[in-house]
Amino acid sequence: MPTKERWIFASMEADVDAVVLMNGTDPNLDNSFFYATGIPNGLFEGCVAIIQPKKTEVLSSELEELSSRTSGVRTTVFDNAEHRHKLLTRRLAGMRRIGVNSREITHANYLRIKKAAGKAKIVDVSEGLETARVVKLPDEISRIKKACAIGSSVGEMIPDLVSEGMTETEAAAELTYKMMRLGATGPAFVAGVAFGSKSAEPHYHPGPRKLKRGQFALFDYGACYGRYVSDITRTFTCGPANKRQREMYDVVLKAQLAALDEVRAGVHGKDVDMAARRVIDGSKFKGLFIHSTGHGIGVTVHDPGALSPARDMVLKENMVLTVEPGVYITGFGGVRIEDDILVTKKGCQILTPCTKEFREI
Numbered sequence: 260m261p262t263k264e265r266w267i268f269a270s271m272e273a274d275v276d277a278v279v280l281m282n283g284t285d286p287n288l289d290n291s292f293f294y295a296t297g298i299p300n301g302l303f304e305g306c307v308a309i310i311q312p313k314k315t316e317v318l319s320s321e322l323e324e325l326s327s328r329t330s331g332v333r334t335t336v337f338d339n340a341e342h343r344h345k346l347l348t349r350r351l352a353g354m355r356r357i358g359v360n361s362r363e364i365t366h367a368n369y370l371r372i373k374k375a376a377g378k379a380k381i382v383d384v385s386e387g388l389e390t391a392r393v394v395k396l397p398d399e400i401s402r403i404k405k406a407c408a409i410g411s412s413v414g415e416m417i418p419d420l421v422s423e424g425m426t427e428t429e430a431a432a433e434l435t436y437k438m439m440r441l442g443a444t445g446p447a448f449v450a451g452v453a454f455g456s457k458s459a460e461p462h463y464h465p466g467p468r469k470l471k472r473g474q475f476a477l478f479d480y481g482a483c484y485g486r487y488v489s490d491i492t493r494t495f496t497c498g499p500a501n502k503r504q505r506e507m508y509d510v511v512l513k514a515q516l517a518a519l520d521e522v523r524a525g526v527h528g529k530d531v532d533m534a535a536r537r538v539i540d541g542s543k544f545k546g547l548f549i550h551s552t553g554h555g556i557g558v559t560v561h562d563p564g565a566l567s568p569a570r571d572m573v574l575k576e577n578m579v580l581t582v583e584p585g586v587y588i589t590g591f592g593g594v595r596i597e598d599d600i601l602v603t604k605k606g607c608q609i610l611t612p613c614t615k616e617f618r619e620i
């Protein structure tokens with residue numbers, strides 16, 4: 260397997276001497292900084308990673324020195340912004356072309372790098388970084404698998420953790436608590452727990468709404484482990500489902516299984532999307548699947564990579580993607596079923612094997 264540095268440079272078309280990634284203040288951090296360095300801990304505000312084909316160096320603040328050093332990355336500590344500028348200027352001296360990640364750098368930091376780079380040309384390598392990030396290396400896959408295993412285990416527990424009368428925020432807290440008790444280093448994002456008609460909003464944040472009998476209860480959540488995440492969705496009804504709820508669930512499950520069946524290296528992402536969309540659009544819920552079928556996961560919940568009619572991509576071995584069709588009826592509710600998968604030569608490995616048979620709370 261190639262080193263992370265080799266992998267990054269092999270994925271870029273641009274010929275650069277180094278890639279310089281510089282974090283702003285939280286939340287304006289460059290996710291590729293954490294991707295490239297692999298450092299699992301710390302915040303790294305204002306820190307810089309200099310990636311070259313054979314070495315990576317982090318210019319770290321004192322606050323992150325231990326996190327950086329214990330991860331095995333070559334580390335130099337700066338005292339203040341002026342010292343950081345001196346160190347960076349020295350490191351970039353003699354280079355002709357320097358890559359930056361235009362998609363995640365702040366404008367202020369771009370100007371700082373430009374100043375330190377002197378006469379060197381600044382090149383945008385964000386596309387190459389995305390190409391690198393979409394196919395996962397073994398260490399990344401092992402962290403994602405751990406995050407997925409935790410999310411999947413908690414998915415099995417949902418009917419025991421959540422009950423009628425509980426609020427969405429209480430249910431989100433229960434899921435988050437269980438994930439961290441199982442070793443997650445945090446939640447991947449605020450658990451999207453949506454009851455009743457709110458389940459028709461795919462990016463809903465939990466509120467004070469109480470679960471009532473007869474409602475949908477949708478749980479979209481994930482664990483974070485060593486900076487890598489999982490993203491899983493399961494939908495239930497509180498008490499027995501009515502006919503329409505059950506029809507929605509069965510169509511979404513059928514669509515999800517059809518999409519999973521399509522996945523293997525060499526297939527187009529838009530064809531996987533189409534496999535799910537065909538099932539839904541061939542049912543009475545035509546037109547109610549309002550997003551794409553999946554996206555990459557990694558150091559972010561929406562990592563590069565898509566199973567979408569709009570952004571096509573040929574699947575490769577070791578991509579990690581979500582497969583998550585849904586049906587949404589405004590004012591009534593929604594159903595989504597989401598798994599995380601590892602693309603293999605002949606198909607895929609489901610990393611979140613939690614039950615998908617229809618379940619009640």
Ligand SMILES: [Mn+2]
Nearest residue numbers: 490581583597
């Ligand atoms: Mn997702």
